[in-house]
Amino acid sequence: MTPEPQHLTGPDDRIPAPPPGCPAHGAHGVGPGGLHRLHEAPDLGDLYEQLRDRHGPVAPVLLHDDVPMWVVLGHTENLHMVRTPSQFTRDSRIWTPLKEGMVKPDHPLMPHIAWQPICSHAEGDEHKRLRGAVTAAMATIDHRGLRRHIGRATQRLVNRFCGTGRADLVDQFAEHLPMAVMCEVLGMPEEYGDRLVQAARDMLKGTETAIASNDYIMGCLSGLAARRRARPEDDFTSHLIADPAGLNDEEVGQHLRLVLIAAYEATANLLANTIRRVLTDPGFRAQLNGGQMTVPEAVEQSLWDEPPFSTIFAYFAKQETELGGQRIRRGDGLLLGIAPGNVDPRVRPDLAADMQGNRSHLAFSGGPHECPGQDIGRAIADVGVDKLLMRLPDIRLDCHEDELRWTESIASQHLVELPVRFTPRPQQDVMAQPSHTPMPVPQPRTAWEISTVPATPAPSPEPVPDEGTAGATVSAGPSRGRTAVAAEAPARPASAPAATAPAAPTARTAGTTGTGVGIGGGTGTGPGADPGGDFVPDRPLGAWQRFLRWWRGY
Ligand code: HEM
DSSP, X not given: OOSSGGGOOSSSOOOOOOOTTOTTTTXXXXXXXXXXXXXXXXXXXXXXXXXXXXXXXXXXXXXXXXXXXXXXXXXXXXXXXXXXXXXXXXXXXXXXXXXXXXXXXXOTTHHHHSOOSSGGGOOHHHHHHHHHHHHHHHHTSOHHHHHHHHHHHHHHHHHHHTTTSEEETIIIIITTHHHHHHHHHHTOGGGOSHHHHHHHHHHHHTOTTHHHHHHHHHHHHHHHHHHHHHSOOSSHHHHHHHSTTOOOHHHHHHHHHHHHHHHHHHHHHHHHHHHHHHHHOHHHHHHHHHTSSOHHHHHHHHHXXXXXXXXXXXXXXXXXXXXXXXXEOTTOEEEEXXXXXXXXXTTOSXXXXXXXXXXXXXXXXXXXXXXXXXXHHHHHHHHHHHHHHHHOTTOEESSOGGGOOEXXXXXXXXXXXXXXXXXXXXXXXXXXXXXXSOOOOOOOOSOOOOOSSOSSOOOOOOOOOOTTTOOGGXXXXXXXXXXXXXXXXXXXXXXXXXXXXXXXXXXXXXXXXXXXXXXXXXXXXXXXXXXXXXXXXXXXXXXXXXXXXXXXXX
16 A cells, blocks of 8 residues: 555545544544554454444555555455465565655564564565475474473463462463473473563563563574584474575574464463453353363364454555455555454354354464464463363452453554462372372482382372373364363362472472483482472483483473
């Protein structure tokens, strides 16, 4: 779209300019030509519906500095755009307002606008080369092990707050779980921790320290890439480096960052949105508890109703064309309207009707750039929500629903806090399946022996089904299994013997697996112990230890 509003063409966009002195002219939220400024809208969802009524499925709007843009509101039109690379590209360098200097270097959207050597901005053969390396590295991920790891990371996070009876699930859960999982996937579990989560949060908020936070993250990722170039292992980063596409150091670093941040931000939003819905919508929760809806179906519904990215900035027209009745000029920019596309009345005449089993939402986009990490994002949300509810079945909101706050930008809507209460519960062994009748956290052993007769009676663990296969509720695939989230069970008193063991070093003792081999010191008090759940290896892992790590999922 060209900068001057009078250049807008099409049946519905001849908006009469307000007469001089008209109060609407320059009014908050409305710019030149009567076009709406998206960034000033008090309620973007509301504005999208007004625009749909007025302009149809593609509407002209303004961004910061009154930079013109189209927003694509129709489901079909969005799909057409992302699936037609001959007409639309993600390469911002052809965007007319950028070429004409209308977009200044300090434009707030510059982090999204500035072209980078990453697959998101590439097209054609270059896109195939970069994306091919990412998807080939993803294909090496063992999904059974991944789900097991997600389960254990969930257990560790819940162990941090389960004894208190209160938590903020955004700060203490939703923002941590994807980061813990992605650090494992990339091959840097040691780097996972509060500092990395804070750096990612800070960077995305664009605060004054955002550049330093970005540098910190890039420092972690370049260190990882250098280590793996020197000594490859069986992880995403090593496979990305070894791919025949031959990514250089800059490309490896930028794609590690893309994967880490895309996964962190989107999946944290998805987790928070799904849990909020469970806590605030009694019908939704009843369907889950009653077995009419599985957790993966609940997650899918959330992807329709509250997609983690509301819009994607942006696609650009490679030639003059027509979309949704509007004439689009070469070099025009178009926002991929995920949130408005998902509520297009032509595909969802009744927004209250559930969309169970229907995955045709736009949350992961489509076409050549369709999110390649969607199975990982879904798995984190499915397993994380399922196991959280399993551990804390009486979890409830700890404020009035109206008090919940969001930070909203054109790109996404992010829940600020999700305070909850629940009956305080003891910690659980991260190696075990979550339960609301938990097994005690194993006590650290003080001495090791090689014997078939234990010196002290070991806790008798319940038989634990394999996490990779158990429970239809945690399947990310198109499974139609309908195992309900467990109904509430009476909580065990917080002072129950043994089960209330403090955050004793746990996971890395042989007693929990029956292997008879301790990892990282055995007594649980050495550097390999896992008091807060963050694993710090004390020496390079040998083949047996790597096997065990794969088997355990972390
Ligand atoms: C619920 C979680 C997620 C959502 C909603 C989501 C959504 C998206 C969307 C909308 C895009 C843009 C597509 C376009 O340009 O048209 C995208 C791209 C991408 N996502 Fe995701 N994503 C999620 C999780 C992940 C995860 C877990 C990973 C990695 C493990 C990932 C990696 C990527 C990459 C590499 C791209 C760029 C693909 C390309 O341009 O070819 N995403 N994602």
